[in-house]
Amino acid sequence: MSNLHDRLVVIDGLIISDFGPDLFKEMRKGGITAANCTCCVWEGFSETMRNVAKWKTWFREHADLISQVYTTKDILKAKAENKTGIILGWQNTSGIEDQIGYLELFHELGVRIIQMTYNTQNFVGSGCYESTDSGLSDFGHDVVAEMNRLGILCDLSHVGQKTSHDTIVASKQRVAYSHCLPAGLKAHPRNKSDEQLRFIAEKDGFVGVTMFPPFLEKGPNSTIDDYVAAMDYVMNLVGEDKVGVGTDFTQGYSKPFFDWITHDKGYGRKLTDFGAVINPEGFREIADFPNLTAAMEKRGWSEARIEKVMGGNWLQLLKDVWRA
Secondary structure, three states, X not given: OHHHHHHOOOEEEEEOOOOOHHHHHHHHHHOOOEEEEEOOOOOOHXXXXXXXXXXXXXXXXXXXXXXXXXXXXXXXXHHHOOOEEEEEXXXXXXXXXXXXXXXXXXXXXXXXXXEOOOOOOOOOOOEOOOOOOOOOOHHHHHHHHHHHHHOOEEEOOOEOHHHHHHHHHHOOOOEEEEEEXXXXXXXXXXXXXXXXXXXXXXXXXXXXXXXXXXXXXXXXXXXXXXXXXXXXHHHHHHOOOOEEEOOOEOOOOOHXXXXXXXXXXXXXXXXXXXXXXXXXXXXXXXXXXXXXXXXXXXXXXXXXXXXXXXXXXXXXXXXXXXXX
């Protein structure tokens, strides 16, 4: 079992944990080849720049564990060097404020994945908790066009249904739900309907499946097998070439962090209550990643399918969008 996991290119489409050397060691233990690591949620330009600067320091100080990813070649290089490649990603466009020119600056710094909105309304469009989804704004259309030009992946995980639909239609490049679950298994504002999942796939988009417990059918009582079953559900809708892992690991965080992410802009109205965030049994921590490969084997998935879902499909998506 572990032999297969060791051979795989393992890509996690979304981690928002309490980053630092301890977590980087966990990523190595888990055999993660690369991960999309969040460095903007509610922050504006200056704070996001500080977050990126912190990552640049970590790349220098922990070069034995992590390296920055700019291209898919960097992901394969990380695998060869037994490191974890870090893709800098955002869960909001708040980092550019109202300045489209900032996108190119952040692209030069290595930001490669950006979610259009985080839960609520911004300059670009509406989030999944916004009471009226007004769709992609005119400014949002310009942002999508510029992200397409630069080769930054448009992420739609926390984005409202209409804004997502508009982005999928507007984008000339492939887009993704980097971390979501099917509403067909549990009705939740963050989960995507069968129709939404089929639509993104029809437009050559991608679905990263999360194991974030509040969105899973059995909540905190979920197991790693429930997570793999949810992937199967999505795969039956979109096919095995368009599904990947997007765990949404929040390792190391406690109540203050969850309060911050569940209030509008971090301090405004309460949007949702997660209750106890207990990761699925068998997949409690990032170091448990080999268990996911084992759970897929147990479910009877072929080695070729496991290879695709654990990282091969992400690699292809990123190559298509980044053109590198």
